[in-house]
Amino acid sequence: MEINVQTEKSIQIIDINGEVDGNTAPQVQAQIMKAAESNPRLVLDMSHVPYMSSAGLRMLLxxxxxxxxxxxxxxxxxxxxxxxxxxxxxxxxDFFAHFDTLAEGLAALA
Known part of the structure; x- marks a missing residue:
């Protein structure tokens, strides 16, 4: 599991790489919440997440x-x-705005 955080136009981009399951979901959530402390406008780039278990879904919610x-x-x-x-x-x-590309996601929060 690899999580990269960068800021673009005062929006936190969190690039998640790897499977999100019961073992990795707590780590992912901790990284996201740490990034949200400084700026709660987040784009979660899920393009490198091939699998997400129910634990991952609960973590997202x-x-x-x-x-x-x-x-x-x-x-x-x-x-x-x-x-x-x-x-x-x-x-x-239903809870999330979702887009195909990073550019679309950034535009939605701009």
Whole structure:
């Protein structure tokens, strides 16, 4: 699991690389929340996440509620089709603005 955080136009871009499951979800959430402390406008780049378990979905929802509860915004970009379908079927996708590309996600928060 590798997580890279960068800032562009006062928006935190969090690039998640690897599978998000019961073992890695706490690490991912900790990194996202650390980034949100300094700026709660987040784009989560999921284009390098090939698999997400139910623990990963719960982590995303908890992160969303925490960030939005503190006046922030969370946008997802680059969801692979399998994860997007799962999130759609379970209703998780209803919570998030989601876009195909990073440029679209950044534009949404600009």
């Amino acid at each position: 908890a992160t969303y509620r925490n960030v939005v509860g503190h006046g922030g915004h969370v946008v997802l970009v680059g969801l692979v089709e399998e994860i997007k379908d799962t999130m759609e079927m379970t209703g998780f996708l």
